[in-house]
Amino acid sequence: MILPIVAYGAEILRKVCSDITPDYPNLDKLLADMWETMYSSNGVGLAAPQINKDIRLFILDSAQIFEGQDEDEKGEYPDEPGIKGVFINAHITGFTGNEWSYNEGCLSIPKIREDVMRPLKVTLEYLDENFVPHTDTFTGITARIIQHEYDHIEGKLFIDYLKPLKKKMLKGKLTDISKGKIKVDYKMVFPK
Known part of the structure; x- marks a missing residue:
């Protein structure tokens, strides 16, 4: 089932999310719905807060980026051909490598893309969809998507990395998004 994406301005996008346990209700269905929602929205990552769930869960498919090259x-990019994965209860343990710029966007902040500086590599501890623990280091585009989605479960957005002047210039567009004055080709839910 395709779920509506929560738009910028919703409180849940600013909430630090909670860990879940293996008995989280209907997790398999939730994951299936998240994959369907992400692909139908042309996203490469999706975090639980974006579908109105305040849990530490995100998915990503960086392989899509390389397939379209x-x-x-x-x-x-050093992470070619990319990965497809589920990240539950993720916690970043470190960053390495130089910061580099890449033009990011977000399904919750449609029609706004900006260059964001992030470290080349990220190491995190997480559980996969079977609750098997992992500690892995990711690099390149995959590391960037992980950092972007991880920010969502920490209550941060990519626009938080922009310089004050750039944020001021985007204020009108952000207000329009939060008021639902925007047309997108996927389902969205706007703050009340």
Whole structure:
């Protein structure tokens, strides 16, 4: 089932989320719905707060980015061909590598894209969909998506990394999003 995406301005997008246990109700269905929602919205990642759940859960499919690359772009990022994964109760344990800029967007903040600086590599502890624990280091585009989605479960948004002047320039667009004065080709729910 395709779920509505929570729009910028909703309180849940600013909430630090809680860990879950293996007996979380209907987790398999929730994950299936999140994958369907993400793909139908043309996203590469989706965090639980974006579908109005205040739990530490996000999914990503960075392989989509590499599948769509032109031949001359191949080999540009160290994490090629990308991954598809579920991250439950994730906690970042460290960052390494130089920060680099990449143009980010967010399903909860449609039609706004901005360059954001993030470290090249991120290490995190997390559980997969079977609640098997992992500690892995990710790099490149995959690391960036993980950091973006991780921010969601920490109550942060990519626009928080922008300089004050840039945020001021976006204020009108952000207000329009929060008031539902925007057209997108996926289901959204706007703050009341």
